Amino acid sequence: MTQPATKLTIVVERLLEPVVERLLEAAQIKGYSVFPGGGRGSHGTHHAYSAQVVREFAIVKYEIVVADRAKAERVADTLISQHLTHQPGIVWLETVDVLRAWKFASS
Amino acid sequence: MTQPATKLTIVVERLLEPVVERLLEAAQIKGYSVFPGGGRGSHGTHHAYSAQVVREFAIVKYEIVVADRAKAERVADTLISQHLTHQPGIVWLETVDVLRAWKFASS
Amino acid sequence: MTQPATKLTIVVERLLEPVVERLLEAAQIKGYSVFPGGGRGSHGTHHAYSAQVVREFAIVKYEIVVADRAKAERVADTLISQHLTHQPGIVWLETVDVLRAWKFASS
Amino acid sequence: MDLLADLLPAFLRQLQQPTLAFLLGGMLLAALGSRLEIPDAVYKFIVIVLLLKIGLGAGIAIREAELATLLLPAFLSAVLGAGIVLIGRITLVRLPSVKAEDGMATAGLFGAVSASTLAAAMVMLEQDGLAFEAWVPALYPFMDIPALVTAIVLAQWHRQRTGAAADRLRLGTIIAESLRGSALSALALGLVLGLVARPDAVFASFYEPLFRGLLSILMLVMGMEAYARLAELRRVAHVFAAYALIAPFVHGLLGFGLGYVAHVLTGFSPGGVVLLAIMAASSSDISGPPTLRAAIPMANPAAYVGASTSVGTPVALLSIPLYLALAELVFPR
Amino acid sequence: MDLLADLLPAFLRQLQQPTLAFLLGGMLLAALGSRLEIPDAVYKFIVIVLLLKIGLGAGIAIREAELATLLLPAFLSAVLGAGIVLIGRITLVRLPSVKAEDGMATAGLFGAVSASTLAAAMVMLEQDGLAFEAWVPALYPFMDIPALVTAIVLAQWHRQRTGAAADRLRLGTIIAESLRGSALSALALGLVLGLVARPDAVFASFYEPLFRGLLSILMLVMGMEAYARLAELRRVAHVFAAYALIAPFVHGLLGFGLGYVAHVLTGFSPGGVVLLAIMAASSSDISGPPTLRAAIPMANPAAYVGASTSVGTPVALLSIPLYLALAELVFPR
Amino acid sequence: MDLLADLLPAFLRQLQQPTLAFLLGGMLLAALGSRLEIPDAVYKFIVIVLLLKIGLGAGIAIREAELATLLLPAFLSAVLGAGIVLIGRITLVRLPSVKAEDGMATAGLFGAVSASTLAAAMVMLEQDGLAFEAWVPALYPFMDIPALVTAIVLAQWHRQRTGAAADRLRLGTIIAESLRGSALSALALGLVLGLVARPDAVFASFYEPLFRGLLSILMLVMGMEAYARLAELRRVAHVFAAYALIAPFVHGLLGFGLGYVAHVLTGFSPGGVVLLAIMAASSSDISGPPTLRAAIPMANPAAYVGASTSVGTPVALLSIPLYLALAELVFPR
Ligand SMILES: Nc1ncnc2c1ncn2[C@@H]1O[C@H](COP(=O)(O)O)[C@@H](O)[C@H]1O
Numbered sequence A, B, C: 001m002t003q004p005a006t007k008l009t010i011v012v013e014r015l016l017e018p019v020v021e022r023l024l025e026a027a028q029i030k031g032y033s034v035f036p037g038g039g040r041g042s043h044g045t046h047h048a049y050s051a052q053v054v055r056e057f058a059i060v061k062y063e064i065v066v067a068d069r070a071k072a073e074r075v076a077d078t079l080i081s082q083h084l085t086h087q088p089g090i091v092w093l094e095t096v097d098v099l100r101a102w103k104f105a106s107s
Numbered sequence D, E, F: 001m002d003l004l005a006d007l008l009p010a011f012l013r014q015l016q017q018p019t020l021a022f023l024l025g026g027m028l029l030a031a032l033g034s035r036l037e038i039p040d041a042v043y044k045f046i047v048i049v050l051l052l053k054i055g056l057g058a059g060i061a062i063r064e065a066e067l068a069t070l071l072l073p074a075f076l077s078a079v080l081g082a083g084i085v086l087i088g089r090i091t092l093v094r095l096p097s098v099k100a101e102d103g104m105a106t107a108g109l110f111g112a113v114s115a116s117t118l119a120a121a122m123v124m125l126e127q128d129g130l131a132f133e134a135w136v137p138a139l140y141p142f143m144d145i146p147a148l149v150t151a152i153v154l155a156q157w158h159r160q161r162t163g164a165a166a167d168r169l170r171l172g173t174i175i176a177e178s179l180r181g182s183a184l185s186a187l188a189l190g191l192v193l194g195l196v197a198r199p200d201a202v203f204a205s206f207y208e209p210l211f212r213g214l215l216s217i218l219m220l221v222m223g224m225e226a227y228a229r230l231a232e233l234r235r236v237a238h239v240f241a242a243y244a245l246i247a248p249f250v251h252g253l254l255g256f257g258l259g260y261v262a263h264v265l266t267g268f269s270p271g272g273v274v275l276l277a278i279m280a281a282s283s284s285d286i287s288g289p290p291t292l293r294a295a296i297p298m299a300n301p302a303a304y305v306g307a308s309t310s311v312g313t314p315v316a317l318l319s320i321p322l323y324l325a326l327a328e329l330v331f332p333r
């Protein structure tokens, strides 16, 4: 019934949204989810609610489930090496069991 | 200290909220969390913030941790076969380690 | 490329934010993410959107990725034993594969 | 020719009206890639206040109105709502590149009513000094619900004919669901409060003065949204865009015609005729889509929401001056 | 009998006041399953603006007031706040089906004050032309804080007596925490600015004119919320619902009585007496719950929030006409 | 000495103006640990409405203005914007404890303009009866964009000189990106609509009357935010705090001086001179930070956002009375 797949999680500032989405596009990844939030890391605290004078610094989390783990790793590597050296952000991978595996196979 | 359990993740449009919650109710599942968000998939893009003219199409993610994996799979199957053939939505399962396992055992 | 780490997930009311953050501070954990949401559990339903008369009862989810699983378990235990006996909240652990493992090594 | 020579300058003058100018401004911003964002909460709040205002105003007016004068316009509204969907059924749905369900859902939205277009029309009529019975905006649900119901019932028949297993929705359920939507709920609440409570003071001190200003911001949102959804529309058959471009004019003229009948028979005001035309020309943007999504799940929202929000609503809004000019010709003051 | 014959038509007339009509409308919508949603951000904004307005108005008034006239009403407010909780301690908490902590927390909320009820009362008094000293709303914290403090201290004593290890909260901490809540913060800020700054222009151009309108939307929210929480209340002991139904009247009459004493002794205005009664009758909906949740974690919020929001607040709001009618009898104009 | 004796009472009087009083009130609340929260959506809505209002007002005014009179002030604005950043380059950036990129980004923000400070200044000038050409606020982008562009270009040169691989940003891209930010988008949209549409009615009925009130709430947010970010600032080198404390005065006096030149040469109004000074004194709080964050990612936002929001903006706001007093001395009425 279920089949193993890889979930790539990317936590970055909203500022990087276009970057992340361009990377996914380039990797032919057609599906992802995104959740607004906040957090704390080496670049200080990002509030999750209440008046933020600078909206673009808010935290978003991308969750991207793909059948092909190698592809997820490639996206993660590119993002980290090209964009996360100075910008806040973290990335991790997990193994999940998906239903309807065809929904996660790209092209 | 910790015990293995299953986390069922359901990403659907808000439109399906009553459907999902009815299914969980029917399966005697008493606990779940829900997070508003956005995403992209085969049915186009759902924005995570800013003015949405049609709110009911916004994306929500359910995270449901249950002790009984078979039950999680049954809920997932019913949801997919009865409601996700035409509607946007994806579903996956993960194994997690919970504390206080009794909180996730239904009835 | 990737290295195993532990993700600790804590779902509590906003009221407990200072408690959780103090615990993380005490454990020398420097990074975490937080996402607003809603949910249902043994303490009733928490709405994820729309007017909330009492904001402090809204649900938040903390996701904390750490290299050291024992530390994550210690935080989880302390939180549960000292603060979640009367207050709503659930806790679980997962194994994930992180990139740039040094970002999750505390102190 | 002569008519056009009359219409064009009037039209250009109307584009300068803040209502339409903010709409065009929103489109422009989106086209230029602006990062301006009106928060969702603000958008919802504005829609609720506008609809409460429309409802309160209509309710207060109905207190004094002779109920008999409402009957014909209400009946004609229902005829328009259902009729527009039937017209869509025998035109749009017959086209080769159109999936039947997509076509019916789209026709359903175009039969239904856009609250923001209605609000914009009210402000522009006032600006022009063209009077209407204050209960006219309350015709909204009388056109909206029949349109959505007709589309849903047609889609069900279609499924049954093509042998697909469809869980039959009952009429009462569809109507109740429509009324529970946020738009009609707010309008209905306003109506009831206007009728049975005495909200005149708060109406005059809050709802009335904020109406124009909040509408200007709503128009901004609608403009940005219309542009943003164009991309989606491009992915579906071109006939949807063509339909969305032409239908508002056909429907608007139909509405004007039936309104004129009411004018002759019962003295329905010129302003009322124009509002009826604009309601007919408009296509649902807030309450219709979720109702259709739930009831016709096989239809592709990219088609119907795209057609309505990206093309239908701006076309209807931009054609308001047309009906104003027409009224000037038909009802010389 | 005669009194009732006087009260009933006055009561029905007051229900038509937009303030109460919007409250009932919100309940009706929720009961009919409407999907209307007022965004959280809008709700919070409205509450902040209303409390700033109340504070500013009071602050501006205190600039001119003789401070001595405030002392007795402030003292009586504190007596009412703490007294209501003590009454709850010896009635509600004694009932067999009531867990001690739940009962104390509930009594605490009913001793405290509801900002929305206070705002509604102010608008309805103005509508009725019943004058009050503009500083009366500033009595809010003098009633609110003693009530919450009393409840928390009682709960601590209870824990100690029952041998449970309780981390002792200090009085100063509780008071400071209360004042830091969003409701009292906004009110206090308004007060201070009204006193030391010169906000008269912005008060007259913004806060004052928006007050009624924003209140009408707040009432809508309160009505929907009240209905939505009824389900929660059904899960706890029935005595909570009964208490929430009866207590507002007892507390309101107590407040009216003590206010009358101040009227006789120091000439406290009839409108002031009514506002004091309504503050006493009201139960905290915004600031009280989080304070109690933090300080009495063993209490079940379904009981106290349900009792206060679902029953206490609507009952207090709907009983405003009662005190207005009472004032007409007691203080003939 | 005499000057100070004149300034001090005027300054204290101005602190009572609601604009500054709300700012101080917000700081006080934050300092006392208040849990008052203005929702993000409300904050964004307020900023958009204020900037639309500023733009609309300026646009309506430019319709009647002689374009030639705008040229010199616009040119001087650009000189000020770029000049301030260059001054920062040869002072702040040279200091031993300052990382070059941090210094340039900070100087960039201080060269740019704060929308909220500008709005506050407009209200305080009106309150004081000091007239200005209504198009003056439209100078905002003429100062803002050159400042940001200069900072970004300087940072790029620096990277190249130090041998770091920098992806060259093109000038056009930086300018376009700036204009696409929410603040400048809203201002520009207002300007264009004010120029080509006829928004006078909605301006007078909505944007104008709400301006002061919404500003008072914005000041509250700015005050709370300023205090909250102080903690962040404490973690970076002290020179940033020192710069943020002193620079606004230097920049403001520079602005006043250049404005005076325009006054002498082309009759630029005294109020215009003051507004120019305040724009120069102010530091960007909304649109600047994201632009710099994207273009100078190596710079630490704790330094520049902290310096600007925590110290720069409150200092600029609190120094508005200074320029008002200066104008009274320099331009006797
Ligand atoms: N250990 C962690 N676990 C979960 N989220 C993290 C962690 N570290 C950082 N984050 C998230 O990533 C964002 C940027 O992190 P940083 O690059 O460390 O500033 C933070 O604001 C958090 O939202």
Ligand SMILES: Nc1ncnc2c1ncn2[C@@H]1O[C@H](COP(=O)(O)O)[C@@H](O)[C@H]1O
Pocket (backbone or CB within 6 Å): A030, A031, A032, A033, A034, A063, A064, A065, A066, A103, A104, B011, B012, B038, B039, B040, B041, B042, B043, B044, B045, B046, B059, B087, B088, B089, B090
């Ligand atoms: N591969 C994926 N990974 C994560 N989320 C997805 C993925 N595909 C779809 N989604 C989410 O599920 C929603 C519906 O997907 P779909 O059914 O493909 O239209 C999208 O809007 C996303 O929020």
Ligand SMILES: Nc1ncnc2c1ncn2[C@@H]1O[C@H](COP(=O)(O)O)[C@@H](O)[C@H]1O
Pocket (backbone or CB within 6 Å): B030, B031, B032, B033, B034, B063, B064, B065, B066, B103, B104, C011, C012, C038, C039, C040, C041, C042, C043, C044, C045, C046, C059, C087, C088, C089, C090
């Ligand atoms: N089984 C579960 N799976 C996911 N989230 C849960 C579960 N149980 C409880 N929660 C979340 O934790 C919150 C508190 O739960 P409780 O302590 O059971 O009241 C709920 O409001 C949910 O958001």
Ligand code: NA
Pocket (backbone or CB within 6 Å): D084, D109, D110, D111, D112, D113, D114, D251, D279, D280, D281, D282, D283, D284
């Ligand atoms: Na229509």
Ligand code: NA
Pocket (backbone or CB within 6 Å): E084, E109, E110, E111, E112, E113, E114, E251, E279, E280, E281, E282, E283, E284
């Ligand atoms: Na009370």
Ligand code: NA
Pocket (backbone or CB within 6 Å): F084, F109, F110, F111, F112, F113, F114, F251, F279, F280, F281, F282, F283, F284
């Ligand atoms: Na500046």
